[in-house]
Amino acid sequence: MRKSLFVLVCFILVLGTSLTGCGNQKEEATPTANNDKKNSTEPKVLNWNLHAEPPTADPGLAFDTTAMAIAKALFDGLTRTGEDGKPHESVAEKIDISPDLKTYTFTLRDTKWSNGDPLTAHDFEFAWKRVLDPKTAAQAAFLMYYIKNAEKANKGQASLDEIGVKAIDDRTLQVTLENPTPFFIELTAHTVYLPVHKKTVVSDQNWAAEAKTLIGNGPFKIEGWDHKNKMILAKNENYWDKSAVKLDKINFSMVEDENTELSMYENGDIDWAGSPMSFLPTDAMPALKESGKLTSQPFAATYWFAFNVEKVPFTNAKIRKAFAYAINRQTIVDNVLQGGQQPALGVLPPTMALKADGYFPDNDTETAKTLLAEGMKELGISTLPPITLLFNTAEIQKKVAEAAQDQWRKNLGVEVKLENQELKVYLQNMAQGNFQVGRLGWSGAFNDPINFLELFKEKNAPNNAPHWENSEYIELLNRSGIEPDPAKRKQLLAQAEQILMNEMPVAPVYYYTYSFVHNPKVKGVLIDGLGKVDWKWADKE
Structure with missing residues (x-):
């Protein structure tokens, strides 16, 4: 080469x-x-x-x-x-x-x-x-x-x-x-x-x-x-x-239970437990960290909740933002994940961030309540329809979902039902739009903002689970694709991410790290x- x-x-x-x-x-x-x-x-x-x-x-x-x-x-x-x-x-x-x-x-x-x-x-x-x-x-x-x-x-x-x-x-x-x-x-x-x-x-x-x-x-x-x-x-x-x-x-x-996997490792039946192919039990993280056996490694990926913008009440951007603002990311990172993750205040991970301090405050409860009330008024509803959060079967996914469920209840007064599915079925339902809110994450195929932002370019694209689309957003991405000046290209992409976060088809939660013992x-x-x-x-x- x-x-x-x-x-x-x-x-x-x-x-x-x-x-x-x-x-x-x-x-x-x-x-x-x-x-x-x-x-x-x-x-x-x-x-x-x-x-x-x-x-x-x-x-x-x-x-x-x-x-x-x-x-x-x-x-x-x-x-x-x-x-x-x-x-x-x-x-x-x-x-x-x-x-x-x-x-x-x-x-x-x-x-x-x-x-x-x-x-x-x-x-x-x-x-x-x-x-x-x-x-x-x-x-x-x-x-x-x-x-x-x-x-x-x-x-x-x-x-x-x-x-x-x-x-x-x-x-x-x-x-x-x-x-x-x-x-x-x-x-x-x-x-x-x-x-x-x-x-x-x-x-x-x-x-x-x-x-x-x-x-x-x-x-x-x-x-x-x-x-x-x-x-x-x-x-x-x-x-x-x-x-x-x-x-x-x-x-x-192919053992799904994380506690069983860790026991297999401790018994010498496997050489590796945890990421990137699985997870470590969250209850075991403090002891593994204290013992010095735990390895954590950040990588360019973001965990978010996707809102189906074609299903009420998430047809309304203010309601989507209310759910996003009502999440206490720092609490989830510190008390649930315990693997050195960072709260995500934008879709782009730190290695390709266009706005280092993010696009919204973490756990802004008062703004969230105001947005929820305004959004419901715009929809002409006095109560929210039943809401379900979909996630794939794994202990860590369940605990993150439970944390969000609890925060939405306390901060917004909203009851959310949790539903878990086997990985293949869950992926199919997310791709087909059979969900209201679903957990997703994206790991970059290459380290450039366009790889994340282009996910939401067209509503019917295979990976645009929210089915969100915005003409101004599309135009900015198209212009970035032919802009030869790196600084001007970066400005175009930053404007696009701002639109994305104003519309909030996905609520960023945290930037990933891998945690494992080997x-x-x-x-x-x-x-x-x-x-x-x-x-x-x-x-x-």
């Missing part, structure tokens, strides 16, 4: 590196997993709990933390985020960029799929156009809209053949962008840009749901998948960079600054 390329990747976040030496681990009281043998000739096996069944292993459809992590282990892209937090050539051995910064030419290595078939540039072209095909309904398709005609094709306004991606030959992929995009190389490391095995995908629509039909090109291959129970990954001997892969296997369990014999697990986990370089001494 040309040296000048990293000047273009101007928003790279370098928070995450190998976890070697991370935290204040105490050597004398560390559990050891069952597979950690003294004999160095024994296979190196990492034992990990996923908390929940991955909704899919298809990289084009992966959208939650679990699915994207599994896809990252099983597949490899043109680039891959390295241990230094920056994108590096992976399947692509060379990247050339045109003088106008709009055409990228990727020269591929001689690589293979896990079944031994050759991997070609045609696999990338097929995979990307499949993601952008409206029939695929890929939630992350918008991350490809920087490619020429990608957005139009995804909306049925252009043919797939008009998309600016073309395999020139088996080892050359040419990509043409709509506009210069300084973070495009970073994007090519995202799971939605990963290739898929065309023959398998075309022949079996459920190819990514079973171990026997799943063909990848990543550092690991899938060896077994007992649904909702366990998954086994093994080192892929056909991986181009197999010498960098030190683990022989990863055994994943066997210090496990080294090299990469958690990057965007919260993505990669086991490629993991080792177990």
Whole structure:
């Protein structure tokens, strides 16, 4: 890759590196997993709990933390985020960029799929156009809209053949962008840009749901998948960079109860407990912190409550703001989460914040009461309809929801019913608008404000759960996309976020941190600054 390329990747976040030496681990009281043998000739096996069944292993459809992590282990892209937090050539051995910064030419290595078939540039072209095909309904398709005609094709306004991606030959992929995009190389490391095995995908629509039909090109291959129970990954001997892969296997369990998971860790049955694939019991956090076993790591992500703006009473912006202002974020961070999180007073995390002090005060009860009364008057109602807060099954999600429920009752006099659902069902209902208020979070695919703000650009976009739309907001985002001056672009994006917070389709609650405990014999697990986990370089001494 040309040296000048990293000047273009101007928003790279370098928070995450190998976890070697991370935290204040105490050597004398560390559990050891069952597979950690003294004999160095024994296979190196990492034992990990996923908390929940991955909704899919298809990289084009992966959208939650679990699915994207599994896809990252099983597949490899043109680039891959390295241990230094920056994108590096992976399947692509060379990247050339045109003088106008709009055409990228990727020269591929001689690589293979896990079944031994050759991997070609045609696999990338097929995979990307499949993601952008409206029939695929890929939630992350918008991350490809920087490619020429990608957005139009995804909306049925252009043919797939008009998309600016073309395999020139088996080892050359040419990509043409709509506009210069300084973070495009970073994007090519995202799971939605990963290739898929065309023959398998075309022949079996459920190819990514079973171990026997799943063909990848990543550092690991899938060896077994007992649904909702366990998954086994093994080192892929056909991986181009197999010498960098030190683990022989990863055994994943799927235990939802956080207390059981922590007990498994303490008994040596797993090597890691907590984030990024699961959670630690909140009751155990103080003792783990006091013992020095707890590691906390911030990353670019925001937790918020989404309001369905098409369902009364959240059709009214003042009522949405009333619910947002009535939340005591500091109390939730200090007394519920206990993992070093920060209260969120805007949608953008600190690494890309446009207004450092936020857009509203935390726990502004009096303003909240006034806004609620005004909003109800505007709607012509004297009492609120029954309100339900939806969240996915997990102890920490339940406790955050209970805290918000209690605060809304005390600060606004509003009763809110809580409803939890299994992850896959919950994600489906949020995407389909089957909710009033729902908990959501967003972890950046790249470290630039547009990646958060574009979620709310169009009401029918797959990831715009509130179904909110504002014409002035859309215009500001469109102008930012073609503005060459970074300072002016930042001003446009700041104006857009101000509109978003004035309308409040989502109520930011906190900025994420990961909290976990791990066997210090496990080294090299990469958690990057965007919260993505990669086991490629993991080792177990």
